[in-house]
Structure formats: structure tokens, C-alpha cells
Amino acid sequence: MTVIGIDVGGTSIKGAAVTDNGHMFDTFTIDVSRDEKGSDVLDRLAAAIKEYMATHSEIGEVSGIGMGVPGVIDSKRGVVCYSANLPYWSDLEVKNIMEKLTGLPVKITNDANAAILGEVKFGAGDNCETAIMLTLGTGIGCGVVLNGQLFEGNEGKGAEFGHSTLMVGGRQCSCGRKGCFEAYASASALIRDTEEAIEAHPESIMKTIAVQFGKVNGRVAFKAAREFNDPYAIEVVDQYLTYLGEGLLNICNIFRPNLIILSGGIANEGTYLFERIQQYLKDRDYGYKNSPEVKVVQGKLGYDSGKIGAAALFF
Amino acid sequence: MTVIGIDVGGTSIKGAAVTDNGHMFDTFTIDVSRDEKGSDVLDRLAAAIKEYMATHSEIGEVSGIGMGVPGVIDSKRGVVCYSANLPYWSDLEVKNIMEKLTGLPVKITNDANAAILGEVKFGAGDNCETAIMLTLGTGIGCGVVLNGQLFEGNEGKGAEFGHSTLMVGGRQCSCGRKGCFEAYASASALIRDTEEAIEAHPESIMKTIAVQFGKVNGRVAFKAAREFNDPYAIEVVDQYLTYLGEGLLNICNIFRPNLIILSGGIANEGTYLFERIQQYLKDRDYGYKNSPEVKVVQGKLGYDSGKIGAAALFF
Numbered sequence: 001m002t003v004i005g006i007d008v009g010g011t012s013i014k015g016a017a018v019t020d021n022g023h024m025f026d027t028f029t030i031d032v033s034r035d036e037k038g039s040d041v042l043d044r045l046a047a048a049i050k051e052y053m054a055t056h057s058e059i060g061e062v063s064g065i066g067m068g069v070p071g072v073i074d075s076k077r078g079v080v081c082y083s084a085n086l087p088y089w090s091d092l093e094v095k096n097i098m099e100k101l102t103g104l105p106v107k108i109t110n111d112a113n114a115a116i117l118g119e120v121k122f123g124a125g126d127n128c129e130t131a132i133m134l135t136l137g138t139g140i141g142c143g144v145v146l147n148g149q150l151f152e153g154n155e156g157k158g159a160e161f162g163h164s165t166l167m168v169g170g171r172q173c174s175c176g177r178k179g180c181f182e183a184y185a186s187a188s189a190l191i192r193d194t195e196e197a198i199e200a201h202p203e204s205i206m207k208t209i210a211v212q213f214g215k216v217n218g219r220v221a222f223k224a225a226r227e228f229n230d231p232y233a234i235e236v237v238d239q240y241l242t243y244l245g246e247g248l249l250n251i252c253n254i255f256r257p258n259l260i261i262l263s264g265g266i267a268n269e270g271t272y273l274f275e276r277i278q279q280y281l282k283d284r285d286y287g288y289k290n291s292p293e294v295k296v297v298q299g300k301l302g303y304d305s306g307k308i309g310a311a312a313l314f315f
Numbered sequence: 316m317t318v319i320g321i322d323v324g325g326t327s328i329k330g331a332a333v334t335d336n337g338h339m340f341d342t343f344t345i346d347v348s349r350d351e352k353g354s355d356v357l358d359r360l361a362a363a364i365k366e367y368m369a370t371h372s373e374i375g376e377v378s379g380i381g382m383g384v385p386g387v388i389d390s391k392r393g394v395v396c397y398s399a400n401l402p403y404w405s406d407l408e409v410k411n412i413m414e415k416l417t418g419l420p421v422k423i424t425n426d427a428n429a430a431i432l433g434e435v436k437f438g439a440g441d442n443c444e445t446a447i448m449l450t451l452g453t454g455i456g457c458g459v460v461l462n463g464q465l466f467e468g469n470e471g472k473g474a475e476f477g478h479s480t481l482m483v484g485g486r487q488c489s490c491g492r493k494g495c496f497e498a499y500a501s502a503s504a505l506i507r508d509t510e511e512a513i514e515a516h517p518e519s520i521m522k523t524i525a526v527q528f529g530k531v532n533g534r535v536a537f538k539a540a541r542e543f544n545d546p547y548a549i550e551v552v553d554q555y556l557t558y559l560g561e562g563l564l565n566i567c568n569i570f571r572p573n574l575i576i577l578s579g580g581i582a583n584e585g586t587y588l589f590e591r592i593q594q595y596l597k598d599r600d601y602g603y604k605n606s607p608e609v610k611v612v613q614g615k616l617g618y619d620s621g622k623i624g625a626a627a628l629f630f
Contacts, residue, residue, distance in 0.1 A: 082605045154444070158568070159569065250480055254479055255473050256468030290397045291472055
């Protein structure tokens, strides 16, 4: 079976044909602007898909189109309810519109859900029963697979683990509440912590590294801590890992997954990150002496997880 | 179909025959002591069940025995891994032993899981798809039903929502971590807050109410706030509801349930509790304008939820 997997982002939409054994063919891309009407984008997307199918006979017969879209998605009805990055997609009946335009069955889900489905079926997940994937980026995207199935919550609006409080009355979060996991463990939060540490301690090597990178990003503190043993960077990283660790512990105690998959730039920090986080969990989870081991690993599919996972809505 | 539902507690075990339409017959009780060997208790329990069946012909043919046990339970294997209140039940193969003793099929689960199953199938849950039940007692028991099925996590050891951090580095929790939901929103936490407020403000009416009740319990601050408008009690209740509300918001954002069921003594506080909590959630959940409504209600089955739910493992 071959399905077209579509990954909708804030600035571009990428697509590719994917087979049910996880093989991905050539990709295509169309640009998106925040200001374009959603239905106009879908017209262009449908045209791009038809063009792709017409020029890629090697993909064989296509059975459907799977789409991952950022925002609040009602996956049963196939509607984008609200997307912060795509304001003109609100209440857009993506499934109906795309089915009419292409004549193919269409399924949609949240982009973080698509990503975990891709990883569990064809990447780091190795078809495990219960897995959680966190994408540590501007925010924290979260996908949940329970008993081999995507868990989306009532009306497909759950699994927003990034918006669970880690600190009542704590840092302001973009969602309006204070103290969300996302406000402490996203890449944005790490960058803010790094900036504050550089401001308070301009003698830190982090300042030099930031100049080399051209900006303060999520790698600055990790590099300064790992390679230069910079005390201020170590403090930033330790604090970050504590918050990330506490959030992952919550996931362990609630879902007791076989696997936690981390993706996003921070997940590239390798063993320095994963060994410490693994130990943090091992030492602290509830009933830990009697708890099954939880592995924390990096995603394997990178940016392709969205396309492959969107297609996997059909597999 | 009739099943014997067994609710194992720290001081007694209660049982009753339950039909698959939720009717419960006479109950029976046997005492339990912390110091008794688990297999000896099971011998006595099996004898009590046989006696009950022999003297209650009206229950008809019995198809199995369902058991709810406090602690860490491997429900697939039917083993009690660890129970804080029943130390001599560790690694006890309850399912195998009870099947041999009674000749009937046996299923076991955690007591909080049994309670929610009872409520969802025959009580406040009204057979809804996705529900969470919290029992606000010494700790916080949590049961989760997703898509109509009990969710127990890998090896049946998940759904420990009481042990998710609400305050990193906060109050010491019995599980070893700091800042767990349980350390802020259990009845024990409310009692501690009330005691501290009385200590700090001996002029508070809470002191008089506590004397009337014979002790500081979970009702003192609620009664002083509701009936006497006591400022210190209002402060205690407001703080308690904030923590409870934040925990429930986390549940909403993660699971997006149709229903949250509260049980335990605090759930008897009626509209004063439920109206405020409902409003707290309505004002703050993630994507609230586009989120399905979550109802927060009191459990209907009271202490019978454990027996009825344990039997419902077969329905």
C-alpha cells in the first residue's frame, strides 16, 4: 500500500509517497504564508499532489492522503479547529475539501501525533506498545501511542503534555497558564535561561560560543558545559535537565511507557543528555523497584517523521 | 452473568456478588492484618467466598472472581508486586492461588482502577468513553478509562497521576520525590494545611469546629469557609482548590476526558467544591475555546465502587 504523507508547517508543506513498509520516495515542497486563506493553500496542495503522482509512476497506486497539521485538530471530523501558526485555517474542513479535490480518502491528525506514529512504526519506536514522543522546540509537541494506537483524547484534542503544570504559579506560558512544562523544558526556555546566565555572568564562555554560533541557541549551554566545564553553563544545563527529568518522570508515572522518544535540536546532544536523563528517571520513578524500565531515546526519522507518520494513519 | 467482586483494603476485605447489569447482592467482610502472610489471607478469603456462594443461592451461577488490591499490581500476570499497606503480599501470585483455591477464573487490578471501572460502567460515568477518577484520601488514587477500556500502563503500573509533580522541589511526598500532586491535593494535605492555619491563627473558627469534630479532618476548613466566612479557612480552601484545579487541568490537557469523577470524603463538599472547580477548568484549559467540555462530578457508588468495579473486570 502506498499513501501520500503530508507534513504541514508554518512556512512550508512537504509531502512524499510512503509505502506500508516505511519506504519513502521523493519529496515535494510548496510554500505557505500565514496570510493565505486555508482553502487557497489546499487548492495549491491538491494540484501539487496530482503533479507529483503524475510524474512519479514508480510509487504505484496511491490509496490515500495522510496529513499532519500543527494546532488543535478534530481528527474524527477531519477539521483544523485552530492553528496558531496558520490563522486562516481555523474551522477548515481539510478532510472534506481535500477528498473532493483529489478523489482520494484523506485522514488528518496533529503534527506531533503524526511524528510519533512515524517513529513508532518505522523509526526509534520499533513497533513498541506504549510510547511517548516529545519534540523539544519553540514549544513542546507531544504524541502518545498506547497499546499500539495513537491516543488523541476526546475530539482529538488531548496529549498536550507540554501544557501540564510543573510549577504552580511559575513562569508565564504561551497558553495563558503559569508554570507549564513547556515554559521550562522547551528549546525556547533553555535559550532564555542561557541568555539570562550570559547577562548575569558575561565572563562565561557561553558568550563566546554564542558569538561563534551567531546567536544564543539551544546548543550554547550544552557545548559550554560539556567541552569547557563552564560553571554557569553547568548550572543552566543541570536546571534544564531537572525540569525535563521531572516532566519525563510524570510521563512515566502516568503512562508507564516502554519508550520515550525525544526529538528537536536538543535531542542531538547525545549521551551527555540521554545518560543523565535515563539515570534521573531510574532513581526517582514511583515504585521504581517494581517498575518496568523506560528507555529514553532520540528520534531516528528526523524531519521525515511527520510525512511518514501522516501516511501511517492508513497503515 | 454474576461475578464475585472483592475489594481488598488495609484493614478488611469486602466482597459481594455483582451481576453484569450492576446489581449488587449481600456483602461479606473478613478482617485483614498488616502482619498476616498474604497466602494465609487468601486461604481465608477463598473459604469466605465458598461459604458466601453456598449460602446465597439467589446469586445464581458464578462466572469468576474480580479483585481490586491496593498497591503496584501486574494485572496481566495477576500478581501483587508491592503493597505499602499489605507488606506480606509482595510478589504474591494472587490470581494463580485464588484460581486453585476456588476453581473459578480470577482477575485482579489496582483498587483505584476497580473503582473507576465500577463508576464508569454503573455509576457516575454513565458508560462514557474517556474518564478519570481521583480518590482524594490519604493519598490520591487514580483510575483511567480510555475509549471505554481501563488504561493501566505497561505491566499495569501506570496511571499514578497522584505522583506527578505539581511543584518541582516542593513538598516532600511519600514516594520520595518532592512536589507531587498528592502532597498538595490529598485529604492528608488539606488536613495538614488546616492544622498549620489553626496553629498560626488560633482565633480562627476552624479551631472550634475541629474540637466539635473531635479532630482536624478534611471537612474543617470547608465548613469554616462556607458557613462562617472565616478568612483563614477561605485561604486554606482557596489554596487547596488551586492545587486541585491545576492537577485537574493537567488531566484535561493530557487526556481530554469527557468526565472527571472525584471520590473520597472531600468529594462530599458538594456544589461549593464542584462549581468552583468546574469554573477553574473552564477558564484555563489549553485551547479552551476549542476544547470539549469536561464535567467534574462526584462518584455515585461510594464504597461499593471497588466491589462492583472489581466484578466489572469480567463484563
